[in-house]
Amino acid sequence: MTLTLVFFTAFIVLATLLPLWRNPHWSVRGFDFPRLQIAVVASLVIVFQLVFLDWSSIFSWLLIAATGLCLASQLWRVLPYTLLWRKEVKSAASGDSARVITIMTSNVLTPNRNAGALIALVKQHQPDVLVTLESDQWWEDQLAVLDADMPFSVKCPLDNLYGLHVFSRLPLHEAEKAYLVEDGVPSVHGLVELRSGDKVRIHFVHPAPPSPSENEESSERDAELIIVARSVADDDQPTIVTGDLNDVAWSPTTRLFRKISGLLDPRVGRGMFSTFHAKYPFMRWPLDHLFHSEHFDLKGIRRLPDIGSDHFPLLTSLEYVSDRRSKPETPDADSDERGRAREIARDEGVSKQDVPEPGK
Structure with missing residues (x-):
């Protein structure tokens, strides 16, 4: 023994x-x-x-x-x-529906053919924006039934596990696809217009993970997250970054991303909302994320039921607050961490200038 x-x-x-x-x-x-x-x-x-x-x-x-x-x-x-920690993001109280945005993020798993389960969740929860990861042409064809209710879209079907689709009830402006670090690994960037007329800068990302079957190192993933972080840090617009980051909330890279960007995590003080792996409860951690600027309070966040993928969908609802009396405390990086961020981007030959900046 x-x-x-x-x-x-x-x-x-x-x-x-x-x-x-x-x-x-x-x-x-x-x-x-x-x-x-x-x-x-x-x-x-x-x-x-x-x-x-x-x-x-x-x-x-x-x-x-x-x-x-x-x-x-x-x-x-x-x-x-966990619930033992102080909440980082306030719960929304005003109930101004015109300033609420609800986003559903779902890594569908390309070989998964249970599109009906995702469509049913969209009809049930009525998100303003649906983001799908790993969606190929088959998934695009199946999700075409959403076009009538969600007429604003960006579609990038790929069969390499990095397809990405955005469907929105709210108008999208300056939306464009970008390949920030790796060919074949797209991201989508733009502005979404709330019912109030306010515009929110959005970034939908899905960097490749470090794994023996894909990238042996995390360098590409880390660089993509860091240049997005550095780009949004220079902007005072209301901002949301969401997607499958192929990283956990507590990793050195994601913590550096938050410190550089200054974005908040609505899960802090509320729960992990672990979205992967849907089939193995003991081996489960949070891979799908939504981070946002100080301009929002949280209406709600929940992990949705299994759709046949290895990821659960994540549903997050935020309320834009334009007249906040006191700003929440945001993460901040010290000089060493900023130097580390520059080094990560430099090693991959990318920079924050590679990230589209809608609204500028």
Whole structure:
């Protein structure tokens, strides 16, 4: 039993320390994802250590201390995405429907053929904007039934798992597709006009993940997120960035994205809303995100039912607040973090000038 506990302790220590290394290889960055799962394993290991180890041995206490420190480190990352944390975004109170925007984000999984389930959710929840990821020509044909109610659209069907479609009830302005870092990996940028006439800058993104079957390193994903962050940081327009970021909310890259952009995360203090993997509850974390500027309060956020994809859809409703008396505290980057962001973009040969800036 002691050898077994030593093995599990060593694994927990490795899984906790590896993400501190800035190496972008998928085998390192992959440990950014399962922090909650590692925390659960660490908790169980501590229980077994206390039951089976010799309390009179210094080595036993070293094992317990190492596991306890790792548990604290993992929890520190995930606790902001629980009800135990202070909410970062205020709940909306005014009820001004003309200034509300509801966005449904759904990675449909290209081989999935259950388009009817997604269409039913759209009809049920009536989002103002639907964003689909991994949607190919087959999905575009199936979703054509939405065109009558959602006449404003940007369609980019691809069969490489990076197709992207935007359907909107609200008018879209200056909407355009862009390939910010990699050919074949599009994003969509534009303005959406609320019923009040106010315009919101929007960015829909789906960077490629670090994985043995796609990009061996996270460099491309990181660079795309960083240049979008640097672009929106220079703008005081109301802004929303949403999509499948192929990254978790607590990773170094997403935290840097938030600090550089100054955007808020409505999940903080409310829950993780883990959207992936839909089929394996124990291996589940938040990959689909919506971040927004300080101009919004939250009307609601929820994970929707399974549509046959490996992702659950995410539904988020925000209210634009133009006359806020006090601004919420937004994330901010220090000089070292800004330097790190410039380095990430420079290594991929991209810059914030590559990101479309609608409204300018």
